[in-house]
Amino acid sequence: MTVPLRIRPLAAQDAPALLAITAPVVRAGETYALPPDMSEAAMCAYWRAADKESVVAEADGRVLGLAYVRANQPGGGAHVANAGFMVAAEAQGRGIARALAAHVLDRARARGFAAMQFNFVVATNTRAVRLWQSLGFVEIGRVPEGFRHPREGLVDVLILHRRL
Structure with a gap:
């Protein structure tokens, strides 16, 4: 039997689960352009920022992932959304x-x-690139060597887009 997944708003009491998911990703420095030495308070603030609508995915009372949606840019760019995701x-x-x-x-x-x-x-x-492409996102730009990967060295960064 599969336990159903529930997606709900991120709550203050989710901080330990948020950190358990976020800290290893940030510390690894392989997928997010966040400083690997980012404090736990800053990680919580990042996900709880006023410009983000953040949610958690939980099953059987355990938080398994996080996501947010927000405007990509203010003003003239506010009609385009941006999002972020992390999974335990x-x-x-x-x-x-x-x-x-x-x-x-x-x-x-x-x-x-x-x-x-x-x-x-x-x-x-x-893995993320394949997922986004399977959901209809297309590469609209590439920043050559835009990310300093801790093991791979300088690697490209993709800009992906899809109409809603």
Whole structure:
């Protein structure tokens, strides 16, 4: 029997789970352009920022992933959404990111966004790239050697986009 996945707003009491997911990703420095020495308080503030609508995916009372949606830019760019996602290492490959993506795309549409753009997808993050492409995102730009990967050296950064 499969435990149903529930997606709900990020709450203050989710801080320990948020940190358990976020800290290893940030410390590894392989997929997010956040400083590897970022404090736990800053990680919580990043996900709880006023410009973000953040959610968690949980099953059986355990938070397995996080996502947010926000305007990509203020003013003239506010009609294009941006989003971020992280999934707990032990939950990867179980469809958590896909479920979060579907939720975030629905929320973006409901909020009136015309499109969604990912500004900084590390090219070596092939799992994420495959997921976004399977959901209709296309590469609209590439920043050559735009990310300093801790093992791969300088790698490209992709800009992905899709209309909503």
